[in-house]
Amino acid sequence: MRTVAVMNQKGGVGKTTTSMNLAHALVLAGGRVTLMDMDPQGQVSLGFGVLANGQGGMDRVLLDHGPIADARHQVSDRLYVVPAGPKLGNMELVHEGGSxxxxxxxQAIDEYDTRDEEFVLIDCPPSAGLLGxxxxxxxxxxxxxxxxxxxxxxGLSRMLQIFQHLEKVLERPxxxxxxxxxxxxxxxLARQVREKILDYMPGRLLATxxxxxxxLAESPGMGQTIFDYEPHSRGAEDYHALADDLCHRRTC
Ligand SMILES: Nc1ncnc2c1ncn2[C@@H]1O[C@H](COP(=O)(O)OP(=O)(O)OP(=O)(O)O)[C@@H](O)[C@H]1O
Ligand SMILES: [Mg+2]
Known part of the structure; x- marks a missing residue:
C-alpha cells in the first residue's frame, strides 16, 4: 500500500485535478484506491458528488477519531472517496493534544484495513497548517x-524547505x-521550468x-473525471501516463 499526499502550499496549481484524475487512472489500471479530501473547500467531494452523510467525512476522522471505513463512499468498483465534511476547517483551530x-x-490510516488497497491518495489544501x-x-x-x-x-522551492524541515523531524528522507x-x-518558459526542476531535483520529476x-478545466464542472468526460482527450492520455509512471517508481 502506498500513501501519497498531493501537496503544494501554492493555490490553483492542479492538486485537486491531479488527485481526482490520477485516482481514476490508477483504478482503470486495475488498482484499488481510497481518495481523501483533506481540503475544507471540499472540491474532491464536490467533483465526485459525495457529501458527508451522517457518519461525516475527514472532519469526523480527524476531530472525533472516527474510522475511515465509516466515512468513505464507494464511487466505483475499486474507488472509495472520503469527503471533507462540513467541519474539516475546524481542525486548524484544535489546540489541545500537543504534537x-x-x-x-x-493513526487513522494505521487503523484502516488497507489489505486490499494499493493507493491512498490525499488531496491537500493550499496551506501548511495542521491539515497539511x-x-x-x-x-x-x-x-x-x-x-x-x-x-x-x-512555490516548489518553498515546498522543498518544508520537506527539509520535516525530514529533520522524522529523521528519514x-x-x-x-x-x-x-x-x-x-x-x-514552460520548457525552462522543466529543465530547472530536472537540474535541481534529478530523478524526481515524473516524465509526463x-x-x-x-x-481538464471543464470536467469538474460536469462532476466527472476526464475519463468520464472525454476519455480520448489529451488530458486523459496524460493522466494515464502519469499513473503508469507512478506505478513504476518506488519509494526512495
Ligand atoms: N491541465 C490543466 N488544464 C487546464 N486547466 C487546468 C489544468 N489543471 C488544472 N486546471 C484548472 O485550474 C484550476 C485550479 O486547479 P485545481 O483546483 O486542480 O488546483 P488546486 O491546486 O487543487 O487549487 P487549490 O489550491 O484551490 O486547492 C481549476 O479551474 C482547474 O480546472
Ligand atoms: Mg484543490
Whole structure:
C-alpha cells in the first residue's frame, strides 16, 4: 500500500485535478484506491458528488477519531472517496493534544484495513497548517504538482524547505515526486521550468507533464473525471501516463 499526499502550499496549481484524475487512472489500471479530501473547500467531494452523510467525512476522522471505513463512499468498483465534511476547517483551530494533533491521520490510516488497497491518495489544501501537517506525517510519498510558470518554481522551492524541515523531524528522507501541470510545450518558459526542476531535483520529476487543456478545466464542472468526460482527450492520455509512471517508481 502506498500513501501519497498531493501537496503544494501554492493555490490553483492542479492538486485537486491531479488527485481526482490520477485516482481514476490508477483504478482503470486495475488498482484499488481510497481518495481523501483533506481540503475544507471540499472540491474532491464536490467533483465526485459525495457529501458527508451522517457518519461525516475527514472532519469526523480527524476531530472525533472516527474510522475511515465509516466515512468513505464507494464511487466505483475499486474507488472509495472520503469527503471533507462540513467541519474539516475546524481542525486548524484544535489546540489541545500537543504534537499528537499532527499524527491523527497517520493513526487513522494505521487503523484502516488497507489489505486490499494499493493507493491512498490525499488531496491537500493550499496551506501548511495542521491539515497539511497531518497529510505529511501520514504519507510515504509526496506528489507536488507544479504549474509551468515562474511562480510555480517559487512555490516548489518553498515546498522543498518544508520537506527539509520535516525530514529533520522524522529523521528519514521523504519520497518526493514532482509533476508539471498546465504545461504548454510551445512556451519557452514552460520548457525552462522543466529543465530547472530536472537540474535541481534529478530523478524526481515524473516524465509526463500534464498539458493545459480545455477538457481538464471543464470536467469538474460536469462532476466527472476526464475519463468520464472525454476519455480520448489529451488530458486523459496524460493522466494515464502519469499513473503508469507512478506505478513504476518506488519509494526512495
Ligand atoms: N491541465 C490543466 N488544464 C487546464 N486547466 C487546468 C489544468 N489543471 C488544472 N486546471 C484548472 O485550474 C484550476 C485550479 O486547479 P485545481 O483546483 O486542480 O488546483 P488546486 O491546486 O487543487 O487549487 P487549490 O489550491 O484551490 O486547492 C481549476 O479551474 C482547474 O480546472
Ligand atoms: Mg484543490
Amino acid at each position: 499528537r494533533r499532527g499524527v491523527r491521520l497517520r 501537517m497531518n497529510a505529511l506525517f501520514a504519507a510515504d510519498e509526496v506528489l507536488v504538482p507544479v504549474s509551468s510558470d515562474f511562480l510555480g518554481l517559487h 521523504v519520497t518526493k515526486w514532482v509533476v508539471l501541470t498546465r504545461y504548454n510545450e510551445r512556451r519557452r 507533464p500534464i498539458r493545459e487543456t480545455v477538457a
